[in-house]
Amino acid sequence: MLAVNPVPAPLEVLMSTPAPGDFSYPRPRPRLSVDELLAAKNTQPIRSLDDLTADTFESDEELEEFLAFTYAERHRDAA
Numbered sequence: 001m002l003a004v005n006p007v008p009a010p011l012e013v014l015m016s017t018p019a020p021g022d023f024s025y026p027r028p029r030p031r032l033s034v035d036e037l038l039a040a041k042n043t044q045p046i047r048s049l050d051d052l053t054a055d056t057f058e059s060d061e062e063l064e065e066f067l068a069f070t071y072a073e074r075h076r077d078a079a
Contacts, residue, residue: 032040046052057063 057066
C-alpha cells in the first residue's frame with residue numbers, strides 16, 4: 001500500500017489598508033490649472049531674449065574650455 005502524504009495548505013497572506021490616522025503613504029495633491037500654478041509661483045511671461053540671459057561664465061576663455069570639454073565628452077565613446 002502506498003503512503004499518501006497530506007499536501008500542505010498554501011500560506012495565507014493577510015493584507016490591510018492603512019488606518020485613517022496613518023500618514024505614511026503619499027496624499028494626492030489637489031489638481032491646479034496651469035494659470036493657478038503660475039500664479040502660485042509669481043511667474044512673469046518672457047518678454048524678450050534678454051530675460052533669459054545669465055552670466056554663467058566669467059570670461060570667453062572659460063566658455064571655450066567648457067565647450068571643448070562638452071564636445072570631447074559627447075564624442076568620447078563614438079570612436
